[in-house]
Each structure stands twice: as structure tokens, then as C-alpha cells.
Amino acid sequence: MNFLQNWFKEWAPRVERYLFGAALIVVALIVLSQIIMTNARARFFLNRTESLEGRPYNWFEEVGPGARTTASPGQRAADSIYWIELGLRKGEGPLEVLCNGAPVGILEAGNLIVYVNPGDIIEVRGEITREQPAVIEVVSTRGLSSPQVGTQVMAYGDYDLIGWAIPQNGE
Numbered sequence: 001m002n003f004l005q006n007w008f009k010e011w012a013p014r015v016e017r018y019l020f021g022a023a024l025i026v027v028a029l030i031v032l033s034q035i036i037m038t039n040a041r042a043r044f045f046l047n048r049t050e051s052l053e054g055r056p057y058n059w060f061e062e063v064g065p066g067a068r069t070t071a072s073p074g075q076r077a078a079d080s081i082y083w084i085e086l087g088l089r090k091g092e093g094p095l096e097v098l099c100n101g102a103p104v105g106i107l108e109a110g111n112l113i114v115y116v117n118p119g120d121i122i123e124v125r126g127e128i129t130r131e132q133p134a135v136i137e138v139v140s141t142r143g144l145s146s147p148q149v150g151t152q153v154m155a156y157g158d159y160d161l162i163g164w165a166i167p168q169n170g171e
Helices: 002-036 040-046
Strands: 082-090 095-099 102-107 111-116 121-125 134-142 144-146 152-155 160-164
Touching (some): 102 111, 121 152, 134 160
Antiparallel strands (some): 082 134, 095 102, 095 121, 121 160, 134 152
């Protein structure tokens, strides 16, 4: 037993030094690789996912004058645009329309066009009595397979789901 203890005392400090040195080298390599990845050209060659990235989605306003929309005048692009037109069919407004949890417009008498991106979640909320729920209808959409035109949702005032914006071409 004494032989093993002596052997351990002799080799343990050397192994600890090598392990500590190896750990320092690994940390230095990680920091260096992260610094290299901040360069766009190097990232393109080192990261296979980078070459698969697409162009960001842009919106533009393509509705007639006087239409109530959630788009700002500066939203213009030549790419695809998606919208959902909602109408209040029964009940009283105003209802707040939310896109991904953020307010984007108020639905009252008439229709409201909400510009969306693929994957966005559309909800409504407002002060409605449980006895007389509001009925919201999807009047029209552009470029979306869901929510479908004609879909009616009964809103009770809480966060009521209209649907997810799912494009027709499967983007």
C-alpha cells in the first residue's frame, strides 16, 4: 500500500499541471473561435448554417386609400407580404388586436387589416361580457393558408386566439 501512495504523490502534481495547462488551452481556443466567428467572411466558411440563411422578410402597404391597416407608411419591399383582414360581425368593440403579444390595432365597426410574418400569432382582447361574446371573422388574407377566410372566432374578452399566420407556400 505504501508503494501506491508514494507513486500517487509522485505523479499527481505532474498530471494536475498537464490538466490545468490543457484546460487553459481549451479556454483560449474557445475564445479565439468566438472572436473569429464575429467576422462575416470567416463565419461563412466555418459555419455551414450561415450559407443557408435567407433574406429577411419585408412588408409593404398594398391596400387602397382610406383602408385601416397596421402597416406604417415606410414598410415597402418587393418581397412577399402577408395580411389578415378581420371584421367584427357581432358584439361591440373596441377590441385590441395583438400580433405576437404586442398590440397592433383596434377592431371596431368595419374591418382591420393586420400585416403579419409567417409564424406570427394573432389574438384579440377587450372588455366583453360573457353573456354577449363578440364574433370576429377573417374576411380576407393574402398569401396565407391559415387562418382561412370565413373563420369565425367567438371572443370573450380574454386573449382569444384568431390563429397562426401560416403561408401557402410553406415558408
